[in-house]
Amino acid sequence: MTDTSHQEQLGELIAENDTGARDPSGLARKIVLSVALAWPLYQLYMASPLPFLTGIGLIDDSQQRAIHLAFALFLGFMTFPAFLRAPRRHIPIYDWVLAVAAAGCALYILVFYREVVDNAGGLRTPAETIASLLGMALVLELTRRVLGLSLVIVAAVFTVYVFTGPLLPELISHRGFSLNRYVDHMWLTTEGVFGLPLGVSNSFIFLFVLFGALLDKGGAGNFFIKLSFSMLGHLRGGPAKAAVVSSGLTGLISGSAIANVVTTGTFTIPLMKRIGFSGEKAGAIEVSSSINGQIMPPVMGAAAFLMTEFVGITYFEVVVHAFVPAIVSYIGLFYIVHLEAVKANMPVLAKVQESTLLQGLGRFLFGFGSLALVSGLVYAVATGLGLVAGEYATPVAAVLMTVLYVWLLKIAARYPELEIDDPNAPLIEIPKLKPTLMAGLHFALPIGVLIWCLMIQRLSPGLAVSWAIVVMVAIMLTQKPLLAHFRKTASGGELRQGFADLIGGMIAGSRNMVGIAVAMGAAGIIVGVVSLTGLGLLMTEIIDAVAGGNVMLMLLFTALMCIVLGMGLPTTANYIVVASVMAQPLVTLAAQNGLVIPLFAVHLFVFYFGLMSGTTPPVAVDSFAGAAVARSDPMKTCVQAFYYSLRTAILPFIFVMNPEMLLIGVESWWSAALIIVSATIAMCVFAAATQGFFLVKNHKLESALLVIIALSLLRPAFWLDRVQPPFVSADPRAIHQVAEKAGDGAQIQMLMTGENFSGDIVTRKVAIPLGQSGAVGEERLLAAAGLEMRLGADGVFVENVAFNSPAQKWGIDFDWQVLELRQPAVRMAKEWFHIPAYATLMMIVFVQLARRRKQTDAAPI
Known part of the structure; x- marks a missing residue:
């Protein structure tokens, strides 16, 4: 197989799984590209203040979700063939019909919004029922095309569960629901298909996917790969280490693991194989790196935005909490790669003097330090302007950002342009760090704006990424003309090339988004069944x-x-x-x-x-x-x-x-x-x-x-x-005093007994986190668990359980008795146990060092 045909197959692999394998020609192509361009323009308009300023497009969230899904369904049927042998170069008539019908079913909510709202919870009209059933069927059909049968089967099983509840075993049974109730809940309200997942897709995910597509189209993806190689390529196993880092950087802007695998892997995997990794290990390293890209804040494969809604915490908190395990996991993979290279005694890639680990680490820190410096400048300037310029901070910041951007481009113009290397070339020269870094340092600006808006200003994810997109659009339109001007190579077509890149990035963002939006709609069916039937309980x-x-x-x-x-x-x-x-x-x-x-x-x-x-x-x-x-x-x-x-x-x-x-x-x-x-x-x-x-x-x-x-x-x-046991027994009658004296974040445990909803007497041990200290015991118990206690001569009983409180979810009810109370014990710090762990580690280090010296001395000269 030639390299050209292999690359074509890889492109088809991405298309089949992410962007759609069909690429029509003629009028159909123009229609697809026009819709793919209209989608991001619509999303950017709705995310901006313009609807509020102009009064045009001022619609509620449920109507926005309908338009969002309509775009996804129409593009999906246009670009994802129904079968392996379906045509790829033209759109068959049945897909035109399905695309229009699917978009029409989604837009039914927009066009007949008043009637849909007025009939909520009541008897639905035949038109509403038909639109709902047809819409769900088409969502599942497109899900089959884009994602395969798995999600379709799961959604179908959940749907069957809605109607067969009375026939099931007692443990999972429910009263059952009518078809009218089903379509009302699943399509005509925001509980099913148009529920929380699709809402998050509409509000946040699309804009982040678009931002990633623009960054990649603007050259940031290639910059991240080459920067990683310039920092780490000189080390033993350098290509594999660079694959880990470049996939992590790409994961910052991409929510697709498979696109990450193919994009970075096309360059890194052949180089890993060249220095001694087997094909299986080279592919596995790239796969593990790319999958881990989905746990890297700020995007996290779109899950970060869903967590804010499911858990009820801010996006800032999600990023903070998810940061440590993500970094730790990546460092672990990096070390695995290092061990694989050392075990096999792999050579360095380039014909240059091998760098020491310390020198490699210095390059690595210098590269990331420079990126952090630019991001830090964005933060410092923006923060200082907020204090000094007040209401004029935004325009002044825009001017200063422009000056910084032009200065960075003037520096970049002194260095060669970052071209995509051929990984199958006879000799790959590791790119030098300084020229590589300086040629793409301006890509840190939109990322710096995004992080500053999210983490410092605490703006909503949608508004934060909108500002980052504005900066990225400006870069895409101006970087080529300015670089050509500074290099004195201007030909007059650079602005047109930048505009073409911008259009291409927007279309790529739309096509990347089809699978995500459809998956959110299909998953909404499952979420809707859970809320309709009470399956969660x-x-x-x-x-x-x-x-x-x-x-x-x-x-x-x-x-x-x-x-x-x-x-x-x-x-x-x-x-x-x-x-x-x-x-x-x-x-x-x-x-x-x-x-x-x-x-x-x-x-x-x-x-x-x-x-x-x-x-x-x-x-x-x-x-x-x-x-x-x-x-x-x-x-x-x-x-x-x-x-x-x-x-x-x-x-x-x-x-x-x-x-x-x-x-x-x-x-x-x-x-x-x-x-x-x-x-x-x-x-x-x-x-x-x-x-x-x-x-x-x-x-x-x-x-x-x-x-x-x-x-x-x-x-x-x-x-x-x-x-030392974490809890010690206490007198149940002292429950209020124990709750009052417990420190911040402390918890108490109670062994309780009482009658459950079925009338059976049960015994249950519950743990109650008390939150912040400072309040009296009764108030802390009520705030933490929704419990009010009664101290009687014959024991301690539950006087009241607040509605929808943690205690109610735990199954606790009125008149339950506290049999045993346990309070936090005074203990030594758990970190003392780090000492024997580190001591044992040092012992192993000394033993292995001695063994390595013996092996070195015994080796033949």
Whole structure:
């Protein structure tokens, strides 16, 4: 197979999975491109203040969701063929009919909005019923084309569940619903297809996908790849290390793992194979790196925006909490690559003097330090202007940003343009760091604006990325003319080229978005069934019956469910399905068994195991894409990628049991620094254990000790609990005093008994997180759990349970009795157990150093 045909196959692979494999010609092509261009223009207009200023397009959120889905459905039927043998170069008549019908069903809500709202909850007209049923059928058909049968089957099973509730076993039964109630809930309100997932897609996700597409079209993607190689390519295993870093950087702007695999992998995988990595390992490294790109804030494969709605916290909090495990996971993969290179004694790629690890680290820090410096300048200037210029801060900031941008471009003009290298060339020269960095440093400006707006100004994600898009559009239109002017090579066509890049980026953003929007609509059916039938409450009983009250078994059951559903489901859809069904029941059951798990930790747990679907046999599209690039065995590549991803699989269990790893409950910078450093070392130690190699090849005992050290550093409280129990018994009559004296974030445990909803007498242990101190005990109990207690001569009883409170979700009811009260014990700091862990690690280091010296001395000269 020639390289040209191989590249064409890779392009088709991306098209089939992300942008649509059909590329029509003639009038049909113009229509598709026009609609693909109109979609981002519409989304940008709705995200701007213009509708409020002009009064044009001032519609509510449900109408906006209808238009958003209509665009996705029309483009989807135009660009995704129905079958493998369906035409690719023209659009058959049946797809025209389906595209128009699907868009019409979505727009029915917009056109007949008043009638739809007035009939809410009542008897629906035949037209409304037909539009709803046809619309859902077409959403599922397009889901089949774009994502395969998995999500369609799951949605169909949930739909059958709506109508067969009375026929099912008691544990999962419900009263059943009519067709009228079903279409009302699923299509004509914001509970089903047009529910929360599609709302987030409309409000945030589209703009971030568009921003990523513009960055890539503007040259930032190639810049990230070349910058990574210039920083790390000189090291042993440099291409693989550069693949990890470049995929992480690309993950900042891309929500698609498969596009990340093919885009960066086309360059990195051949170079990895050249220095000694097998095709399977090269493909697996790229797959693991690209999948991990979805856990990197700020985009996180679109899940970050969904978490803000599901969990009810700000986007800033999501990014802060998700940052540490993402970085730790990437460092772990980086270290795995290093160990693979050292084990195989791989050569450096370029014919230059080999850099030391210290020199490589210096290059790495210099490159990222320069990017951080530009972003820091954006932050410092914007913050200072906010204090000095007041209401004129925005125009003044725009002028200063323009000056900084022109200055950076003037510097970039002194260096050669960043061209895309051929990875199959006989010799690849590692690009020099300074020219590479300076040629693309201006790409830090839109990213700096995005981070400043999100993390400092705390603007909404939609508004923040809108400002970043404005900056990126300006760069795309002006960078080529200005660079040509500074280089004195202007030909007059640079502005036209920049405009063409802008149009191409917008169209690419629309086509990338089709699959995401359709997945959100199909997942909305599942979310709607959960809210309609009360399946979430039933899942509490189901999980409890399966796990028998064992929290670890509950987590394992949830992880298995994520992996099974992930065999064919995209990560975001997998997250929506499992989180809507499992997250709250898991938190409730944990509290009923004496363990407080933050809701965000459970959602991130679900999301991480959804990522594993990209490496889980037998259906792992991301791994198969990596195998296609590497021309390696797909199943072997898949298994190797799964093996490399084991470090990601242990993290969710750790941060569920130790939420401090998510910086939840951490009150000082010193504590945060200790957590980050310890978690990073632990992940590298775990990688060394799974690779069977640290400084030299491990003995089995050494690998076992390394695993224990890693887990001890990640969760030192495990050993502390063995030495000093976390709770001590207290008199139940002193419950108010205990609640009042407990510190910030402390929890108490109660063993309670009473009558449940079925009339059975049950005994339950509950854990109550008390939140901030400072209030009297009665108020803390009421605020934390919704409980009011009555102290009587015959014991302590529940006087009242607040509606929709945590206590009500735990199944506690009026007149339940407190049998036992346990309060936090005064204990030593759990960090003391880091000392024996580090001491054991140092012992292993000394032993292996001695063994390595012996091996070196014994080696033949």
